[in-house]
Amino acid sequence: LFFVFLFYYMFFVVLIFFFFLMIRRPPRSTLSSSSAASDVYKRQVSTQSTGNGMMAFMSRLLVPLVLLCPGTCQPNILLFFPDELRYDWLSSDVYYTNHDLPLAVPNLQALLRQGVSFSRAFVPSPVCAPSRACLAAGREYDWAGQGENAASSEFDGDFDLRQPTYMQQLQRLGYWTMVTGRDDLTKRTGPGLDGGYHTSELGFNASFRCAGSVDVTGGECGGFDHGAAPCRGNWSKESQRFHLVHDPYGAYLASQPVSNVSVRERYNASNYFELAVARYDELYSRGEYDSAAWYAIPDTLPFEQDHYQDDWIGRQAVRLLEEAPSRRPWFLEVSHQAPHPPMDITPAMEAGMAGRATGWPAAYDCVDGPLCSDSAVQRMRRNYASKIERLDALLGNYLDVIAARGELNTTVICVASDHGDMLADRNGTAKSKPWNSAAMVPFSCSGPGIARGEVVHSPVATLDLAATLVELAGGTPVAGMNSSSLLKTLHDPTVVPTRRAVFSGLGDFRSVVLNVNASVAFRLVCCNGACPGGSSEDRREMVRRGSGIEVHLFNIMGREYERGSVGRVAGRFEPPWADFAVGHTYDTVLRELAALLPGAVSYTHLRAHETPEHLVCRLLLEKKKKKTKKLSIGNIDMLDCDGMKTLA
Secondary structure (H helix, E strand, O other): HHHHHHHHHHHHHHHHHHHHHHHHHOOOOOOOOOOOOOOHHHHHHHHHHHHHHHHHHHHHHHHHHHHHOOOOOEEEEEEEEEOOOOOOOOOOOOOOOOOOOOOHHHHHHHHHHHHHEOEEEEEOOOHHHHHHHHHHHHHHHHHOOOOOOOOOOOOOOOOOOOHHHHHHHHOOOOOOOOEEEOOOEOOOEEEOOOOOOHHHHHHOOOEEOOOOOOHOOOOOOOOOOOOOOOOOOOOOOOHHHHOOOOHHHHHHHHHHEEOHHHHHHHHHHOEEEHHHHHHHHHHHHHHHOOOOOHHHHOOOOOOOOOHOOOHHHHHHHHHHHHHOOOOOOEEEEEOOOOOOOOOOOOHHHHOOOOOOOOOOOOOOOOOOOOOHHHHHHHHHHHHHHHHHHHHHHHHHHHHHHHHOOHHHEEEEEOOOOOOOOOOOOOOOOOOOOHHHHEEEEEEEOOOOOOOEEEEEEOOEEOOOOHHHHHHHHHOOOHHHOOOOOOOOHOOOOOOOOOOOOEEEOOEEEEEEHHHHEEEEEEEEEEEEOOOOHHHHHHHHHHHHHHOEEEEEEEEOOOOOOOOOOOEEEOEEOOOOOOOOOOOHHHHHHHHHHOOOOOOOHHHHHOOOOHHHHHHHHHHHHHHHOOEEEOOOOOOOEEEEEHHHHHHO
């Protein structure tokens, strides 16, 4: 009876498909005639609209078939997505670090052993909102419409909803899509008092979203009517004074009385929201955000563990899993706050680090200031580790719920992050810098059909998760995405990822990784002016060249950090630590890099005092100006998307 039903149902679907093709008319562009978009982009939008309409129509017809074979036709997907988790803090075996961490993360380590890990995964932009926008849209930094993390007078600061998201595609493929935590896709306006602002438009069926860290207590916007009328005011330090509850986690804190008398009296706080405000005021009184005062914190967060933000996020994740439909594939993104600063941990977490005050890896090239003292580095890194261990315990809760649902063998679990943290490397903290500590993250997937215990060392982009998850669900990424699926590599790690070059950028710097072979992958870092975290020698070289561009070139294979830019001797790479591929000279590699950039010009166009590497950097930094028409998305120039495809 099942096959009889299936035959007639598919026959009906095919008839409707051809009927739809015969009667449909070419859709009008979604952009008004006054838009400054190029004809190319209009054609792209038109194609997307047609494709999305057809996909939505057909996917609704196919949903009954998905429900007939739950958990077998399409796997469930759990995306475990901490904030600010750098690449070298999970496994020395996978991530080629020179240190063994005294870190207890059994669940994360088990996932690494059970799946495929990518040891050199770069984020499209090393800061929260742009990186997450790139992943959601499946687009590179210069095309995703999110130029900066915080809002400005020029830019809205939220994800541009004219772009399709991979979550919407999963919905059309029959998935029940969920999110909890700080997804930062409405960074400026916040998630709303009920957490639901633009949630359905982004492509989620259910959610428990929240703001992140200091934003919960004031920060970028506020007001009790926030969900209905999002705040549009610019962020400033003065706005920190307007401490209004404006997200679900803040509302939860406001509902919890402070029972500890000494804590209540010390901070003059009757509930945990007031306590959070007072604690942040205390940290600000000690120093600026991202300073040693917010990293090497000498005391503990005066919170009971249940009120810690990641524990709240964890409870919402469990609730979403328990309430997910049982006869429909689901997707859940758990977007944790940790290990994002401040490096503030609870007394319970502090107790869990007993006997491990030292032994954490030293910062590299940290030579000046309070950040660089051994005690400060050990303290901040111990607290960072404590946050990661708490995440691992919460991950164990999710795995238990999935197992209780009987779905552990039909669920794909991926681990990644939006960016890393400098943790005093190069005299810096936080992110927003081009170096590996901020730009590289863990990236691993495990589950049905995925190889076990394998490591892929070819450079990849985390935004490739978008295409990978869509293909895993049985779909094809929509036109306009330049995310490249890694599904074939997950099935068979001997299959080299198709992406030839991996791009990353933010503000005035860009980088590109060129994958040469199994032992060589060159990373070119270009900064318009001095690189953040660069050395005085680098700045002197930039001045000597007279180009205004600081340039770095590294081989990232088999090296932990960017120490030692590649030098040129007789036209060959000869750093002391690597045997580079025969036949790849300095100029040859730079020519290959230049050829990947839109509108690349010949070496005959070198300017006075300009070296080949400076030419490539100039093209990389100016690529938005090459063959570009203005598109009114966040006032960011966007490239012809046909050219964008060639970059992957």
